[in-house]
Amino acid sequence: MHMLCRSLLGDDGVSGWKKHVVHSGQSCMTVVVANFSGDGRPDIISNSDSTTRLFLNPEWQEIVLDENPDHNFIHSEVIDVDGNGDNDYIGARYSPGLIVWFEQPADPLSQRWNIRLVDG
Numbered sequence: 001m002h003m004l005c006r007s008l009l010g011d012d013g014v015s016g017w018k019k020h021v022v023h024s025g026q027s028c029m030t031v032v033v034a035n036f037s038g039d040g041r042p043d044i045i046s047n048s049d050s051t052t053r054l055f056l057n058p059e060w061q062e063i064v065l066d067e068n069p070d071h072n073f074i075h076s077e078v079i080d081v082d083g084n085g086d087n088d089y090i091g092a093r094y095s096p097g098l099i100v101w102f103e104q105p106a107d108p109l110s111q112r113w114n115i116r117l118v119d120g
Contacts, residue, residue: 020060022044023053023060023062027049028046028047028048029047029073029075030047030073030076030091031044031046031076032044032046032077032078033078034078034087035087036054036056037057037108037109038108041057042057043055043056044057045078047073047076047091050067050070050071050072051064051066051071052066052067052071052091052102054108065089065102065113066115070098071098072093073091073092073093074093074094075091075092075093076089076091076092077089077090078090081101086104087104088102088103089101089102096120097119097120098119098120099117099118099119100116100117100118101115101117101118102115103116
């Protein structure tokens with residue numbers, strides 16, 4: 001995987017995009033972007049090699065949310081599943097089908113994200 005995040009300002013600070021290598025080394029089929037840390041900046045959640053990772057903007061610190069051989073997602077989405085105002089993560093795969101929901105905790109940087117089965 002070679003994931004990139006680019007800002008709206010270019011390397012010259014005026015226009016274009018600035019390249020940031022966030023993670024590399026594994027194939028990645030799905031990435032979502034939202035403010036998961038609560039600081040107002042866009043963060044990244046990705047899944048590769050059966051590991052779900054949160055990358056925190058701006059230094060792209062990696063937090064492993066889950067390591068599970070059954071969690072090799074090819075689709076994902078951000079939605080407030082439980083209606084409490086935060087960004088939860090949905091991961092899904094085909095063959096065999098699986099959809100899970102990662103519930104964002106009150107402190108998403110240090111508390112465990114509960115994983116709930118949506119459909120097996």
